[in-house]
Every structure is written in structure tokens, then in C-alpha cells.
Amino acid sequence: DAGITQSPRHKVTETGTPVTLRCHQTENHRYMYWYRQDPGHGLRLIHYSYGVKDTDKGEVSDGYSVSRSKTEDFLLTLESATSSQTSVYFCAIRGAESYEQYFGPGTRLTVT
Amino acid sequence: QKEVEQNSGPLSVPEGAIASLNCTYSDRGSQSFFWYRQYSGKSPELIMSIYSNGDKEDGRFTAQLNKASQYVSLLIRDSQPSDSATYLCAVGGNTGNQFYFGTGTSLTVIP
Numbered sequence: 001d002a003g004i005t006q007s008p009r010h011k012v013t014e015t016g017t018p019v020t021l022r023c024h025q026t027e028n029h030r031y032m033y034w035y036r037q038d039p040g041h042g043l044r045l046i047h048y049s050y051g052v053k054d055t056d057k058g059e060v061s062d063g064y065s066v067s068r069s070k071t072e073d074f075l076l077t078l079e080s081a082t083s084s085q086t087s088v089y090f091c092a093i094r095g096a097e098s099y100e101q102y103f104g105p106g107t108r109l110t111v112t
Numbered sequence: 113q114k115e116v117e118q119n120s121g122p123l124s125v126p127e128g129a130i131a132s133l134n135c136t137y138s139d140r141g142s143q144s145f146f147w148y149r150q151y152s153g154k155s156p157e158l159i160m161s162i163y164s165n166g167d168k169e170d171g172r173f174t175a176q177l178n179k180a181s182q183y184v185s186l187l188i189r190d191s192q193p194s195d196s197a198t199y200l201c202a203v204g205g206n207t208g209n210q211f212y213f214g215t216g217t218s219l220t221v222i223p
Contacts, residue, residue, distance in 0.1 A: 042215040
């Protein structure tokens with residue numbers, strides 16, 4: 001998984017609770033991404049980061065926030081989880097010299 | 113909205129045959145193109161990247177890009193049962209910061 005870990009790998013939570021997913025890389029790559037994958041929609045970008053404290057929104061950013069205080073960690077927060085946020089969440093990394101993205105193992109989140 | 117279209121399949125080919133996977137995209141400014149393989153319950157794995165018109169070969173895989181037709185394809189020669197997976201097409205925008213993915217084509221290689 002190209003030196004990327006995600007935690008937790010599985011989580012079940014209730015509607016209205018806050019949830020934070022963590023992505024950790026050991027590659028010192030500049031770019032980090034959060035995607036969600038849903039049947040019929042494919043992979044969709046939530047947020048991405050191009051450096052420490054530098055982030056930008058993707059196509060499905062509503063209801064999500066991110067933070068990157070260290071190069072190696074990129075956090076995704078659902079402030080108040082909803083059932084529509086039940087999904088598989090993938091983190092990806094990219095070096096500054098290449099456009100290729102490499103994915104972590106994923107986190108399966110269920111909001112009941 | 114930048115769109116990437118793939119036939120969802122399923123596509124079935126016999127072992128040893130050539131599998132052909134296709135992808136079209138809407139943004140003419142796209143500069144980078146990728147194919148990922150995803151096994152059920154696993155994360156996407158990069159198998160090919162292509163940036164300029166023409167063919168790029170890597171082992172049994174060949175990626176083909178035609179920017180004028182906004183079309184990218186993946187050929188898998190001598191298909192093996194282990195190639196059975198969903199193949200995702202990804203297209204990078206003109207800055208390269210964002211990818212847009214198709215919904216994937218499911219491939220089954222029949223022994």
C-alpha cells in the first residue's frame with residue numbers, strides 16, 4: 001500500500017456523532033487526498049492537501065472537513081455523521097514529481 | 113462537471129484472450145490518464161499511466177490514448193483468471209491536482 005495506513009479500518013457510528021478518520025504516510029509525499037467510493041458513483045474526491053496546512057475542496061466536500069498539521073498525517077472529519085456518509089473512504093498520496101496517486105487500504109464507515 | 117465514462121460490464125473473456133477496456137472523458141484540458149485495478153474489498157492499484165497520444169506497453173498491458181477523440185483504452189493480452197477485477201479509468205485535470213474516476217468495468221476471465 002505504498003507506505004500508507006488508514007485508521008480505523010472499520011467503524012460503525014450513530015447519526016449525529018463526530019467521526020475522524022486518519023491517513024498516515026511514510027513516504028514524505030507532498031500531496032494527500034481523501035476519496036469516498038460508493039456503488040454506481042465510483043471514486044469521488046472529498047478534499048485534498050498540497051502541503052502542511054494547505055488544503056482544497058473536491059467535488060463532494062459538503063459535510064466534511066480536513067486538517068494537515070504534519071506532512072505524514074491527513075485527517076478527515078465528519079462533524080455530524082449522516083447515513084448518506086456511509087461509504088468506503090480511501091486516502092491517496094502523490095509525490096510532487098509525478099501525477100500518479102497511490103491508495104491506502106481504505107476505511108469502511110457505517111452510519112446507523 | 114468533468115465526466116469519465118466507462119462501460120460497467122461485466123466483460124467476460126476466456127483465458128488467454130485479449131481483454132479490451134474503454135474510457136471516454138469530457139474535459140479537453142486533461143493531461144494525465146491512468147488505469148487502476150481493484151479487487152473486491154481491496155483498494156485501487158495503479159497499473160498504467162499515460163500522458164501522450166499513442167500506445168504505452170508494460171508487460172501484458174497496453175494503454176492507448178487519443179486526445180483528439182478524448183478516448184483512452186487498456187488492452188490486457190493473454191488474460192489470466194487473476195486479472196478478474198474491476199478496472200477504473202482515472203483522468204487528471206489540467207493542473208494534475210484532481211483525478212476524476214469512471215465507475216469502473218468489471219472483468220471476468222473464464223478458465
